[in-house]
Amino acid sequence: MIQLDDRLLALRGQVREWGADFRALGLALDRDPELIREHFDLPAVRYLSTMGIPPEYGNVPIPIAGNRFYGTLALERAIIMEELSCADVGMLVASPGPLLAGVLIDLLADEQQKDWFYGRMLESPLWTFFALTEPDRGSDAGALSTTVVPATADRPALLSGAKRYVGNAARAQLGVVFARTSPGPLGINAVLVENPSTGFHAEALETIGLRGARISAITMEDVEIAPERFLGRHLSPSRRGMWAFVQTFNLLRPGVAAIALGIARAAHEYVITHRTSLRRDERDRLDLLARRIDGARRLVHLAAAAVDARTGDGYLASAAKVRAAQLAHDATQEACTFFGAGARLEHPVLDKLVRDARGMEFIEGTSNMQKLNLFQGLFTGKLDRDDPFRTAPLAVV
Amino acid sequence: MTTIARADQWSRCHRAARTDGVSAALTELATAVLPGLLPCGPAGHAIVPTGIAAGAARVWADGVTVDRGAGVEKALGVVELPGGDVELLRHQVEPGANGFSPAERACWTLGLVWLRLGLSEELRETAMRYLNGRRTGNSTLLQQQMVKSTVADGLIEHLEVRAVLTGIGPGELPDTVLNHLHAQLTEADRALVKLLGASGYLAGGPGQVARVSELLAEAYCRPEV
Ligand SMILES: Cc1cc2nc3c(=O)[nH]c(=O)nc-3n(C[C@H](O)[C@H](O)[C@H](O)COP(=O)(O)OP(=O)(O)OC[C@H]3O[C@@H](n4cnc5c(N)ncnc54)[C@H](O)[C@@H]3O)c2cc1C
Numbered sequence: 001m002i003q004l005d006d007r008l009l010a011l012r013g014q015v016r017e018w019g020a021d022f023r024a025l026g027l028a029l030d031r032d033p034e035l036i037r038e039h040f041d042l043p044a045v046r047y048l049s050t051m052g053i054p055p056e057y058g059n060v061p062i063p064i065a066g067n068r069f070y071g072t073l074a075l076e077r078a079i080i081m082e083e084l085s086c087a088d089v090g091m092l093v094a095s096p097g098p099l100l101a102g103v104l105i106d107l108l109a110d111e112q113q114k115d116w117f118y119g120r121m122l123e124s125p126l127w128t129f130f131a132l133t134e135p136d137r138g139s140d141a142g143a144l145s146t147t148v149v150p151a152t153a154d155r156p157a158l159l160s161g162a163k164r165y166v167g168n169a170a171r172a173q174l175g176v177v178f179a180r181t182s183p184g185p186l187g188i189n190a191v192l193v194e195n196p197s198t199g200f201h202a203e204a205l206e207t208i209g210l211r212g213a214r215i216s217a218i219t220m221e222d223v224e225i226a227p228e229r230f231l232g233r234h235l236s237p238s239r240r241g242m243w244a245f246v247q248t249f250n251l252l253r254p255g256v257a258a259i260a261l262g263i264a265r266a267a268h269e270y271v272i273t274h275r276t277s278l279r280r281d282e283r284d285r286l287d288l289l290a291r292r293i294d295g296a297r298r299l300v301h302l303a304a305a306a307v308d309a310r311t312g313d314g315y316l317a318s319a320a321k322v323r324a325a326q327l328a329h330d331a332t333q334e335a336c337t338f339f340g341a342g343a344r345l346e347h348p349v350l351d352k353l354v355r356d357a358r359g360m361e362f363i364e365g366t367s368n369m370q371k372l373n374l375f376q377g378l379f380t381g382k383l384d385r386d387d388p389f390r391t392a393p394l395a396v397v
Numbered sequence: 398m399t400t401i402a403r404a405d406q407w408s409r410c411h412r413a414a415r416t417d418g419v420s421a422a423l424t425e426l427a428t429a430v431l432p433g434l435l436p437c438g439p440a441g442h443a444i445v446p447t448g449i450a451a452g453a454a455r456v457w458a459d460g461v462t463v464d465r466g467a468g469v470e471k472a473l474g475v476v477e478l479p480g481g482d483v484e485l486l487r488h489q490v491e492p493g494a495n496g497f498s499p500a501e502r503a504c505w506t507l508g509l510v511w512l513r514l515g516l517s518e519e520l521r522e523t524a525m526r527y528l529n530g531r532r533t534g535n536s537t538l539l540q541q542q543m544v545k546s547t548v549a550d551g552l553i554e555h556l557e558v559r560a561v562l563t564g565i566g567p568g569e570l571p572d573t574v575l576n577h578l579h580a581q582l583t584e585a586d587r588a589l590v591k592l593l594g595a596s597g598y599l600a601g602g603p604g605q606v607a608r609v610s611e612l613l614a615e616a617y618c619r620p621e622v
Contacts, residue, residue, distance in 0.1 A: 138594050140533040165595040206600035208608060215595070329587070342442035342616045345473055345485055355608070362595045368543045 002298055002394050004079070010065035012079050018044035019087025026088030030352055033204075033212050034171075036094040040125050044084055047071075048095040049125035051080070052102035057118035072106065074251055074304040075394075078258040082297070085262025086269070089356050092259065093167065094212030097121070100130035100167070101176045104190060104248045107311070108232040108240065113192065116228075120174065129175030129195075129202075131163040131218055132245060138165075138362075139369050141178075142242050148179040148191060148225060157230075159191060159199075159223040165362075169195070169202040169216035176231065177220070178245060188241025192229040199223040209355030210363075249364055250314025253321050254304035260324035260360040261300055264293050264331035267353050271338045274347070282338060289331055296323050305392035313391055315377030318370035325367060328357035406430070406504075407511040407562075414515025415522075418480025419609055420446040422512045430504040431457050435465060441487045442473075442616035444609065450484040458490040459619070460502040467491065476609055477601045483609060503568035506575055509617055513582045514558050516610045517589070521551050523603045524592040547588055554585035572619050579614035586610060 004012070021042045029035045039045055043062070051071030053059035061068050069076050084092040098105065098121050105117050120126060137143050146161025159179055169175065174194050180187040193200060199221040204214045227233070232240040268289050278286065303316035332354040336343040344351035361367060377383035384390050406429045414422035424446050427436055435453035437443045443450070456465050465488070473485040525548060528539035538544055558578050561570070570578075586607040590597045597604035 133595070136531065138531075139538075143533070165598075207598050208600055208604055209598070336615065337620070340620050341438050341440040341618065342487070344612060344615055345442045345487065346440070358590070358604070359598055361591050362598060366591065366594065368541075371543075 002301065004301070004394075007065070007067050008075070008079055010067070011069050011076065012083060014064045015044065015047075015080050015083040016087075018042070018047070019083050022084055022087035022091040026090055027348055027352065029088070029090045029094060030211050033090070033094055033214050036091065036096075036212065039091075040096070044087075044091075045095045045125070047080075048084075048092070048097040048099075050097065050122060051077070052098050052106065053118045053121060054106070057114060058122055059118070074254045074307045075301060077255040078300055078304040081255045081258040082262040082265070082300075085259040086265045087262075089259060089263055089266075090210065090212035090352070092212070093210055094214065096125040096127045096168075098128050100248070100252060101128040101174075103251050104130065104176055104231065104244060107247055107251070108190065108235070108244050110232070110234045112228065113231060117174070117192065126174065127168040127172035129166050129169040129172040129216075130248075131166045131169060131175060131177040133163060133165050135162050135164045135217075139366060141245065142185060142188070144178055144180060144188065146177065146179040146220065148181055148189060150181055151227065155224075157191075157225040157227070159193065159220050159225050161220055163218040163220075165205070165215045166202070166218055167213045167215055169218050170204040170214055172202075177218075178241070180241075185242045186237040188245075190231040190241065190244060191225050192231060193220075193223060193225070197223050208358060209352065210359040213359075246314070247311045250307050250311055250317060253314055253317035253364055254300055254307060256360070256364045257296075257300045257303065257317065257320040257324040259363075260321070260328040260357070261293065261296055263328040263353060263357050263360065264289075264296070264324070267328075267331040267335035267350070267357075268293060270347075270350060270353065271335050275338050278338075285334065286338075289334060292327055293331070296320070296327050299323060302389050302392040302394060305394045306389070309391045309393060313382075315374055315383040316388065316392070318365075318373045318377070321364065322367045322370045322374070325360040328360050332357040404566075407508055410508050411511040411515040414512045415519045419478050419516065419606055419613075420481030420483055422515060423483070424449065426505070426508040426512055430508055431501060434462060435488065436505060436617075437488050437490070438617040439619045440616075441468075441489050443486050443488060444483050444613050444616050445486075446481055446483055447475075450486065456488050456490065457501070457505075458488065458494070459617075460497045460499065461490065461494045462496060462498070463490055463494050467494075476605065478606055478609060479601065479603075485612070499568065506572070506617065507562075507565070507567045507570070509613060510558070510562060510575055510578050510582075513579065513610050513613060514555065514562070516606060517551070517582050517585050518555055520586060520589045520603055520607055521548065521555065524548065524551075524589050527593055527596065544592065547592055551585045551589045554581045558582060573621060576618050576621060579618055583611050583614060 050059050132141050149158045151157045176190045177193050200223045202216045202218045204216050300320045303320040306313040306316045410422050410426045413425045434455050434457040437458045439459045456463050469489045471487045475482050475484050529537050531538045590604050590607045
């Protein structure tokens with residue numbers, strides 16, 4: 001059996017404890033996503049606000065059972081995300097921190113850019129954003145059309161275009177925007193943008209669920225981009241644009257899967273807590289759900305270990321994300337059947353879980369896109385057919 | 398109270414759901430089947446257009462009609478939808494009310510399936526329009542085989558539900574069958590909503606219509622035990 005070591009079990013235990021605050025605030029935050037501003041002092045929010053910043057840049061997270069977890073590993077993040085999402089996913093996605101943008105910075109930025117970005121993140125809790133999706137291009141992100149016109153002798157580079165569904169952009173102070181300097185996959189660049197900036201405008205969109213994420217529509221018109229804001233300017237074009245967001249997504253995907261898993265677990269736990277006696281058939285259904293959650297968790301952890309070992313190995317993570325997003329969907333729907341007519345009207349938490357679960361299909365690529373990626377891994381032999389977990393070093397006991 | 402079950406009643410409600418949205422279709426159904434009443438499900442929940450919530454003097458509680466003032470009512474929220482908002486509420490009817498009318502209930506429950514079928518068919522059309530307007534490579538999203546397969550799956554559900562409903566009058570299908578039809582429509586909606594990408598996750602749009610459609614089934618169906 002695959003098992004987490006004592007260090008990671010301690011991390012899980014601590015984050016689970018922190019989660020109690022999140023659960024208590026979940027419904028209120030769903031009504032008012034700005035409520036998070038009043039809770040920056042919660043231990044989980046404080047932790048998330050620097051999660052992913054490596055120690056050499058001055059990150060000193062609070063020790064857990066004598067260890068410091070910097071959140072730079074996908075497996076650590078998967079454990080943290082599942083626990084906090086199970087407590088309340090809205091609070092998790094509303095919390096400030098470097099998350100998506102931070103992973104890209106870690107992968108792509110030069111020393112000076114890292115100093116600047118991490119330095120700001122350590123000064124005070126800031127929201128960041130990661131703007132890839134466009135109004136006309138979602139799944140086919142490689143065809144993005146936002147442009148960054150290179151600098152000339154008399155003016156800096158200028159960023160123009162539109163992005164959509166970008167988490168926390170309306171309230172973020174800094175983030176990354178993907179834009180192209182020329183046609184084709186090598187023409188894509190990631191640039192750091194501060195908010196406010198002249199010509200940059202972001203507005204929150206009202207969503208059905210995951211309301212804490214404050215997904216936003218962004219318009220950019222001739223936003224000036226200084227040369228030092230081009231991420232990976234020290235790297236070759238093939239390592240900067242599309243390659244960078246594919247790798248970033250590989251690293252983040254197990255965490256997204258873990259969020260979905262956390263929602264499924266929350267639904268399961270809700271039934272256990274609120275239905276004191278169960279009929280035999282109900283118990284069986286609940287047991288089946290528990291087995292599905294457990295199976296998906298193993299896959300998520302192995303997928304995380306695989307990308308930690310090699311960033312390019314995102315195929316297992318695609319499998320894990322499809323599986324976990326479907327599970328969140330099914331588990332929340334199933335949970336409603338335990339509470340009779342009008343279950344969701346009577347149980348706001350259940351209604352919220354169903355609404356939140358729906359969003360997991362889209363974050364970081366839809367199921368269709370994940371399946372196409374998974375197939376590609378199998379077809380090209382990049383996913384080892386005989387030993388798919390070969391590169392995923394997890395303790396087996 | 399007279400309830401006249403006529404075949405064109407269902408088709409009007411079905412058509413209204415397709416062309417004018419949840420609010421218009423519910424008004425059509427409620428006016429035809431339960432005029433002047435606030436329609437509530439087995440646990441007292443109602444999902445109704447604002448006009449009906451405001452105008453009903455009496456409550457219809459899954460087949461039993463009582464004065465609105467007789468029970469305790471609680472507003473549970475308002476959902477904004479294209480074509481008109483709906484209100485969610487719960488009316489707690491005192492147990493022991495008598496005068497159960499199976500005919501009205503049969504009309505209402507059958508009409509509700511036609512209504513949800515109309516909403517789901519419209520969702521399919523909306524998804525196809527959306528996908529036809531988006532490109533990947535040198536083709537549209539609608540022409541991707543995985544997408545076509547999902548659209549076809551949705552269509553198969555719609556066709557089967559419609560096949561079961563066709564030629565059926567009120568009371569001819571037991572609750573178990575009606576519940577199954579609702580479950581089929583819920584599954585179809587969930588798959589079709591995914592085709593809208595994140596645009597289907599925005600409040601006030603087609604994803605919200607699908608959510609309310611699902612809540613209608615949950616509020617008005619008698620759960621199986
Ligand atoms: C809560 C939330 C948070 C988000 N956060 C961010 C963020 O921080 N930054 C960001 O950049 N974006 C973000 N997104 C956007 C997300 O990445 C996109 O929604 C997702 O990539 C899908 O794009 P789309 O919505 O345009 O759907 P489309 O691309 O329009 O897809 C529509 C449908 O077509 C299918 N499809 C598309 N192409 C194919 C194909 N080739 N083959 C088969 N099927 C296909 C899809 O599976 C889907 O079902 C977020 C979305 C949500 C809901």
